[in-house]
Amino acid sequence: xxxxQLATDLIAHYNFLDLPIGxxxxxxxxxxxxxxxxxxxLLHLPRDGDVNATLAQFYADPKSRAEILQKANxxxxxxxxxxxxxxxxxxxxxxxxxxxxxxxxxDPRTRDxxxxxxxxxxxxxxxxxxxxxxxxxxxxxxxxxxxxxxLHANTSTLLMAQQTLDGVAEALSQRALRDTMAxxxxxxxxxxxxxxxxxxxxxxxxLQSSDPExxxxxxxxxxxxxxxxxxxxxxxxxxxxxxMEMRVPALRSTAHQITLTCLEIAPGILSKExxxxxxxxxxxxxxxACLIDVLMTRTAIIQMDATLRSLRDFITSEVRTHEPxxxxxxxxxxxxxxxxxxxxxxxxxxxxxxxxxxxxxxVEGIERDLARALTNLLHNAIKYSWRRDRAKAPxxxxxxxxxxxxxxxxxxxxxxxxxxxxxxxxxxxxxxxRGKWSKxxxxxxxxxxxxxxxxxxxxxxxxxxxxxxPSVSGAHQPEHAEYFHQPFITTVTFCxxxxxxx
Amino acid sequence: MAAKSKPRVLWIEDSxxxxxxxxxxxxFFSSKYDFNLxxxxxxxxxxxxxxxxxxxxxxxxxxxxxxxxxxxxYRQTGFDKVHAQLGLKLLRWLLAKDxxxxxxxxxxxxxxxxxxxxxVESKQEIQNHLDELxxxxxxxxxxxxxxxTLLELIDQIxxxxxxxxx
Numbered sequence: 001x002x003x004x005q006l007a008t009d010l011i012a013h014y015n016f017l018d019l020p021i022g023x024x025x026x027x028x029x030x031x032x033x034x035x036x037x038x039x040x041x042l043l044h045l046p047r048d049g050d051v052n053a054t055l056a057q058f059y060a061d062p063k064s065r066a067e068i069l070q071k072a073n074x075x076x077x078x079x080x081x082x083x084x085x086x087x088x089x090x091x092x093x094x095x096x097x098x099x100x101x102x103x104x105x106x107d108p109r110t111r112d113x114x115x116x117x118x119x120x121x122x123x124x125x126x127x128x129x130x131x132x133x134x135x136x137x138x139x140x141x142x143x144x145x146x147x148x149x150x151l152h153a154n155t156s157t158l159l160m161a162q163q164t165l166d167g168v169a170e171a172l173s174q175r176a177l178r179d180t181m182a183x184x185x186x187x188x189x190x191x192x193x194x195x196x197x198x199x200x201x202x203x204x205x206x207l208q209s210s211d212p213e214x215x216x217x218x219x220x221x222x223x224x225x226x227x228x229x230x231x232x233x234x235x236x237x238x239x240x241x242x243x244m245e246m247r248v249p250a251l252r253s254t255a256h257q258i259t260l261t262c263l264e265i266a267p268g269i270l271s272k273e274x275x276x277x278x279x280x281x282x283x284x285x286x287x288x289a290c291l292i293d294v295l296m297t298r299t300a301i302i303q304m305d306a307t308l309r310s311l312r313d314f315i316t317s318e319v320r321t322h323e324p325x326x327x328x329x330x331x332x333x334x335x336x337x338x339x340x341x342x343x344x345x346x347x348x349x350x351x352x353x354x355x356x357x358x359x360x361x362x363v364e365g366i367e368r369d370l371a372r373a374l375t376n377l378l379h380n381a382i383k384y385s386w387r388r389d390r391a392k393a394p395x396x397x398x399x400x401x402x403x404x405x406x407x408x409x410x411x412x413x414x415x416x417x418x419x420x421x422x423x424x425x426x427x428x429x430x431x432x433x434r435g436k437w438s439k440x441x442x443x444x445x446x447x448x449x450x451x452x453x454x455x456x457x458x459x460x461x462x463x464x465x466x467x468x469x470p471s472v473s474g475a476h477q478p479e480h481a482e483y484f485h486q487p488f489i490t491t492v493t494f495c496x497x498x499x500x501x502x
Numbered sequence: 503m504a505a506k507s508k509p510r511v512l513w514i515e516d517s518x519x520x521x522x523x524x525x526x527x528x529x530f531f532s533s534k535y536d537f538n539l540x541x542x543x544x545x546x547x548x549x550x551x552x553x554x555x556x557x558x559x560x561x562x563x564x565x566x567x568x569x570x571x572x573x574x575x576y577r578q579t580g581f582d583k584v585h586a587q588l589g590l591k592l593l594r595w596l597l598a599k600d601x602x603x604x605x606x607x608x609x610x611x612x613x614x615x616x617x618x619x620x621x622v623e624s625k626q627e628i629q630n631h632l633d634e635l636x637x638x639x640x641x642x643x644x645x646x647x648x649x650x651t652l653l654e655l656i657d658q659i660x661x662x663x664x665x666x667x668x
Contacts, residue, residue: 229533241530245519250527253649484568 006105006114007033022120025105028113030056030065042098042122044091060088060095072102072116082118086127097127144315151312158305165298172291181346184393185292189244192288193237196251199258199281200234203227206278209271218269223261230254244292252289258282299347306344306379313372314452323366327499330361330400330407337374338398341382350382351395359400361407363496365460370496373456376449377411377492386415386487406462406495417488418468420478428466429454453494462496508536509556511656514546514589515539515620516565522643525652532653542567543588547606550596554611557659559652562589562621562628571604589621590631597635614638615666618655638662 007025010016011034016023022038032051043058045051056065064087072082081103089096102118166177173180207215207228215224233240234254241247259282265275338352345352363370381396388394399410418435422428428435434447454464468490470476476483511529518526518539529537538555540546544567550558566572566588579586595603596612614636619628622643632640639658641651648654 230531233531233533241526243519246523246526246530249523250530253524253527254531479568479570 004033006107007117010034010117022122023118024055024120025115025117026055027115030054033115039120042091042096042120043089058089058091060090068100068102069116072104076104086123096122096124099123148312148316151308151315155305155308155312158301158308162298162301162305165294165301169291169294169298172287172294180291180295181349184349184387185244185295186387188288188292188295189247192248192251192285192292195281195285195288196234196237199255199278199285200231202274202278202281203231203234203258206270206274207231209274210269214269218265219261223264227258227261230258245296248289248292248296251285252293255282255285255289259286295347302344302347303379303383306341306375310372310376310379310452311448313368314448317369323368325365326367327362327364328367328370330359330363330409331357333363333367333370333374334398334400334409336371337378340371340375341378344379345382345396348382348385349387349393350385351393352378352382352398353395354398354400356400359402359407361400361402362499363407363460363462364499365496369456370460373453374409374494376453377409377494380449381411381413381490381492384416384490385413388414388487402498403495405498407498408493408495410491410493412489412491414471414487414489416490417470417484417486418466418490419484420468423466423468429464450492453492457494457496460496462494465493465495467491508534509656509660510538510553511535511557511559512538512540512546512549512555513559513620513652514543514564514592515559515561516541516563517561522647522652524649525647528650528653529656535656541565543572543592544569546592547572547604550609550612554609556616556663557618557656558612558616559618559620559655559659560589560593562587562619562623564588564592569604575603589619590628593617593619593631593635593637597637615663616659618659620652620655 010025017034017036019036020038022036022042024035024039025033027033031054032045035045035051037047039045040047040051043053045053056062059065068082068085068087071085075082081101083101085100085102087098087100089098099121100118101121102116104113105115105117106112107114169180170177207224210218219227234251237247237251241250259279262275262279262282334354338354341352378396378398385394385396394414397410397412399408399412401408401410416435418428422435427433428450431448431451433451450464450466457464468488470483471487471489475486515522518541526539529535538549540549542565546560546564546567547569549555563586566576566586572588572591575588575591576586591603594600596608597614597617599608601607615638617635617637618639618641619632619637620641620643621628624642625632625640628640632638639655639662641655
């Protein structure tokens with residue numbers, strides 16, 4: 001019996017041409033003896049009639065056909081058949097990937113090989129997606145392996161920068177850093193404005209100290225004009241430049257220019273005392289402005305450091321050694337997060353007020369994940385706090401209590417709003433999402449904290465809830481331009497199943 | 503003789519208090535301009551409606567502010583100001599009078615000669631838009647910008663306007 005006869009018999013008995021999967025019968029050299037519509041469509045063969053082609057011609061690598069047939073023969077010897085063999089084909093110049101299931105066909109009487117029968121499945125899309133996924137997986141593994149070291153190097157640099165700024169702040173303020181840190185920024189700003197007024201007066205006196213002819217021997221006309229135009233803005237700098245963030249660098253650079261100009265005054269022409277007075281006043285403004293800038297930058301660095309540490313912990317959480325769950329007192333978790341955020345709170349001049357400290361509840365979980373989640377939530381609460389009044393530092397309130405058999409840890413702050421739709425649509429929990437109002441005043445963030453905290457809560461059979469409302473209800477309507485510029489009270493509650501008492 | 507009024511300048515920029523804060527000092531202390539800062543698109547619209555400016559400097563990556571229409575554009579791009587490029591939309595609304603962007607009519611006084619773009623995008627990235635809108639003055643934000651950059655940009659607009667008028 002030859003293969004064609006065998007193929008005819010098979011078609012008659014099994015009617016495989018109607019199967020929805022590609023089926024073929026080929027001679028030992030690959031010539032098609034029969035194949036159904038899916039195979040014809042896959043290989044762009046004529047829809048009907050004889051096929052004048054060989055399967056071998058579609059192999060992207062013709063040499064691999066011998067290996068595949070050998071595998072099919074070996075499988076037969078083991079009593080099986082070749083299955084799920086992925087073969088790259090080339091059809092009309094385009095590379096596709098097929099999964100081949102194949103077995104030899106033998107003459108029933110002589111057992112001689114007369115051909116091969118098999119199925120072809122087009123897996124091009126899946127194969128490409130799988131390859132891409134595997135490449136991405138590899139990249140992620142490489143990244144997570146290295147990111148710990150990279151971020152560690154970054155945080156070390158930040159620490160160095162912070163230490164340098166500490167030294168600069170001490171030198172500029174001529175007092176210990178902790179004493180400088182105790183002064184509210186508003187007070188330092190007031191002092192800077194006073195120094196600017198003094199500089200304005202010193203410049204005015206200098207300008208009025210001699211007649212124009214004499215003055216022009218000391219400095220050029222343009223230089224005098226430059227000094228003169230600065231008097232009014234210096235005297236009323238709060239009105240001229242709204243917002244401390246812009247006022248400070250503006251005063252610093254202006255004072256620096258004035259210093260340079262004063263140093264150019266030709267000696268022996270103007271009053272030495274008045275020149276010295278102007279120089280002293282400009283140096284004072286420059287150093288007061290630098291001090292505020294240094295303190296604000298120091299706060300930004302500490303904030304960035306906390307953000308990077310949390311990012312590193314989040315990224316590497318999958319590649320760390322598995323940590324078993326254990327019983328923990330809620331109190332110790334809260335204490336840990338406060339300790340972690342103490343420096344940031346201090347530099348941001350935000351007090352942490354912990355109420356219901358005597359709550360004795362315990363929870364079970366992976367300490368590292370829960371500690372990271374709570375630290376992130378406290379970090380956010382500090383970061384998004386506004387100052388309430390000049391006399392008192394802003395504060396974040398932490399409350400711990402039991403509700404519906406859950407241990408709840410609540411962080412409440414007064415300041416940056418979260419828009420209702422961001423909570424209702426769950427946007428704030430999306431990885432990488434940063435709140436609409438979260439970036440005001442350059443607050444840094446990665447958009448990971450809330451996502452990570454929510455995941456951590458849910459992985460421990462708990463949940464995370466967020467609420468944000470204006471601190472004074474009815475002051476502005478939601479459609480009013482000022483609505484989101486007023487302070488909001490934001491409460492983030494992290495709940496975990498409460499363990500029974502031991 | 504009545505004192506000549508100062509040129510009016512509007513800077514539409516949300517980082518003016520942050521990484522670009524050094525640029526504002528020379529402007530205030532020069533006392534040459536009547537200066538306003540808008541930190542989002544809604545406030546920019548308000549300023550542009552309230553008075554006529556001689557120079558308007560626009561950032562491309564801007565937050566929307568509270569206006570529902572600008573918020574809608576922002577929402578459509580996943581609350582991401584980098585992709586929303588609301589600055590470009592604002593410019594299209596102002597200069598191409600594209601009312602599909604915002605239903606309100608833009609101020610009639612504005613034209614491309616009063617506008618400069620100051621953004622982190624490179625010129626090539628937005629060249630087509632600049633050409634289409636007729637904006638000729640562009641400055642890319644990059645590290646090491648001089649403190650006088652903003653001042654120079656304003657002077658460039660004002661000089662160009664004088665040349666165009668002649």
